[in-house]
Amino acid sequence: MQQDSEENATEVKSVTKTLAIIETLQGLDGGRVTEVANELTWPKSTVYNHMETLEQCGYLVKEGDIYNLSLRFMDLGEYVKNRDEVYSLVEPRIEALAERTGERVQFVGEEHGKCVFIRIAMGDNAVSTGSRLGRRRKMLHATASGKSLLAFMPESESEAIIESIDLPKLTPNTITERDELHEHLEEIRDHGCAFNYEEHIKGLRAVAAPVKRQDGTVVGSISVSGPAHRMSGDYFTDELPSTILGVCNEIELDIVYQ
Numbered sequence: 001m002q003q004d005s006e007e008n009a010t011e012v013k014s015v016t017k018t019l020a021i022i023e024t025l026q027g028l029d030g031g032r033v034t035e036v037a038n039e040l041t042w043p044k045s046t047v048y049n050h051m052e053t054l055e056q057c058g059y060l061v062k063e064g065d066i067y068n069l070s071l072r073f074m075d076l077g078e079y080v081k082n083r084d085e086v087y088s089l090v091e092p093r094i095e096a097l098a099e100r101t102g103e104r105v106q107f108v109g110e111e112h113g114k115c116v117f118i119r120i121a122m123g124d125n126a127v128s129t130g131s132r133l134g135r136r137r138k139m140l141h142a143t144a145s146g147k148s149l150l151a152f153m154p155e156s157e158s159e160a161i162i163e164s165i166d167l168p169k170l171t172p173n174t175i176t177e178r179d180e181l182h183e184h185l186e187e188i189r190d191h192g193c194a195f196n197y198e199e200h201i202k203g204l205r206a207v208a209a210p211v212k213r214q215d216g217t218v219v220g221s222i223s224v225s226g227p228a229h230r231m232s233g234d235y236f237t238d239e240l241p242s243t244i245l246g247v248c249n250e251i252e253l254d255i256v257y258q
Helices: 013-028 033-040 044-056 072-081 085-101 144-152 155-164 178-191 233-257
Strands: 060-063 066-069 104-111 114-122 194-197 204-212 218-227
Touching: 013 033, 013 044, 013 066, 033 044, 044 060, 044 066, 085 104, 085 114, 085 218, 085 233, 104 144, 114 144, 144 155, 144 178, 144 194, 144 204, 144 218, 155 178, 194 218, 204 233, 218 233
Parallel strands: none
Antiparallel strands: 060 066, 104 114, 104 218, 194 204, 204 218
């Protein structure tokens, strides 16, 4: 939860500490005061006071001396999941696409420079990629969905995100140079689709295209991913992109007329 000095001018440190504790408990899958304090290198008294307050307010549950996130977060998550009506319009479309392709289909948005998994549908042959609803990843440069979002969002926003990340090398195919990424994004704009040639996970390929509102604003990106041996040839470069673009077009019509 590090921020630069300009952003820190408005930071409320008690809120920052509380959120850090919540995220740490999630990462630990629950924990004791000592475990959280050790993870954050904070005094145990500070962690105890924050965790007791969260428990009293209903955001943590305590079993013995172990604290965990409460079901209160499920209610908040369900609200966020359905906050934008577009998300509900996407769901049946990507479920049908997953059934048609047999692969993993994801609807991904961008928030604070990170990919956020908003909807996931699994076909009969879908493989796991470690993603889950709500998970956030700072890897827009290495995924089909991420590159699709970067390519079609306003250039100033895209540039700010690219400048804020290190472009880490995740596989031998990951783009790690900004100039190369800019050229690649231009190709995506021309083509309409983004491709992931094992750039995030070795052996996994994906195709993605953006979903836009009537004013051209990108609301998210739909991707289909699968093993490289299935994602190959004309199916990968022509047939699948055409199918995804068609689904995106259908959703965009739903946005306008429903």
